[in-house]
Amino acid sequence: MQALELGATIGILGDGQLGRMLSQAASRLGFKVVIFGPDAESPAAQVSLTSKVAAYTDEIVLARLAERCDVITFEFENVPAASLDFLSSLGATVAPSSRALRMTQDRVLEKRFARDHGIETVDFRAVDSLDDLKAAVADLGLPSLLKTRREGYDGKGQVWIKSVGDLEAAFDTLHGRPAILEAKANFAREISVVAARNWDGAVSTFPIGENHHVGGILSTTLAPAQIGNDSVGQAHVIARKVLEGLDYVGVLAVELFVLNDGRLLLNEIAPRVHNSGHWTQDGCLCDQFEQHIRAVAGWPLGDTTARCTVEMTNLLGADILDWERLSAEARARLYVYGKDFSPKDGPRPGRKMGHINRIKT
Known part of the structure; x- marks a missing residue:
């Protein structure tokens, strides 16, 4: 282009x-x-x-x-x-293409794609009925995580199954929607790599972020993550395989589990700019949003070198009402999303209202 x-x-x-x-x-x-x-x-x-x-x-x-x-x-x-x-x-x-979107909208197709391209994932089974769920639990064991195949995010559309007695209730929770059962991943930490590819096939990756979730919602990202060079190299290889396998144009994020033995397992692919990449707005010369625009517009990709260490914190629900104190913090930048809320009731609990990037070094 x-x-x-x-x-x-x-x-x-x-x-x-x-x-x-x-x-x-x-x-x-x-x-x-x-x-x-x-x-x-x-x-x-x-x-x-x-x-x-x-x-x-x-x-x-x-x-x-x-x-x-x-x-x-x-x-x-x-x-x-x-x-x-x-x-x-x-x-x-x-850009990105409808093929890339279709593949990443469906968790089963996404994990099959990953495995077809030599990327390890947690073990999983497709679930379309209660009998499927029973068979999947027999294969994968418990505890395991039942998710909708499509549309779930921020902890929505998923439920942990801890005992055989939970099966029917867990299946009913998803209201009969096509699902996926995932084996529990015994990981040491969660990381993500945000990467971009342009129309000419050039690939650029941002430094790795380490993520901390609370209640299924991303709470903080610290980047660059304090992880070994081997893990960094693995993450970058995985991101490139995803980008090239999907013939992707734009920015995406690959969420990964770091196991105790150093191996990485793919958790999910997000076919868009990502919450865990917000730190780049203050940590890199070219942030993830500019990078995506550059990629789809056919411009050269920007410099992704980290200029400092940043901790990004999501502001959920009533957190944003503390904007005056947050905006006064030294070495921090506040980002407000402009979402309306009732003055009487306040923002909906758990709703992403903004974020703050704190410069650590």
Whole structure:
């Protein structure tokens, strides 16, 4: 693809905080941004040239987006892959591809893809019925983790099974949706690698982040992570295999378990900029949002060298109400997503309202 000229228009499917930060990065590079999503007052629409408010399946509005934009990307992995197919059928340039999105939307397909490309994962079984679940538990043992194959995030759509007596209740929790049972991973730490690939096939990886979750939601990321060179090298190799195997264009994140023996197991692939990459906004010359825009726009990839150590902390629910104290912290930068909430009830517990990057060294 030929590099986009200054002033070109980029369309973004998805209107949340990731779209907001992508739009801000694109604007800084001289691009116009059109947001496509269901919320007229969304975090992304607030900072963009314009927004098209419609369901992701609305082909009339999708066609208008295709006419207006020089390239179209997405910030949300639950955008229907069929919408990307429709845009491509109209001649729109779309990145990442619908194939990459389909593969990473389904946890079973994702893990099969990983294994086909020589990447280790936790052991797993596809589950479509209670009988499947019983057979899977017999194979994998307990405790094990039952997840929906699609759409779960931040601890949603999953349940731990600790005893055989839990099977029916656990299956009912997912309301009959196709699922995956994963063996428990006895890991020492959780890390992620954020990486990018452009249209020419060039690959660039950011330094590794170490992640700490609370209640299934990412709480903090410390980067660069204090891990051995062997683990760093393994993570970068895995990220390259994923990018090249998917013929991916843009930024993605690969979440990994570090085992006690030093091996890495793939947990999940996120086909987008990622929460664990927010530290790059203050830790790298080119952050993950600018890198994604560079990649899909056909520009050279930016420098991902870490300039300092950063601890990113998510601000969930009422955490954001402490903005005055947080904004006064030395050696820290506060990022607010602009999400509305009731003055009476406050932000919804667990909702991502912002984050803060603290410079550690």
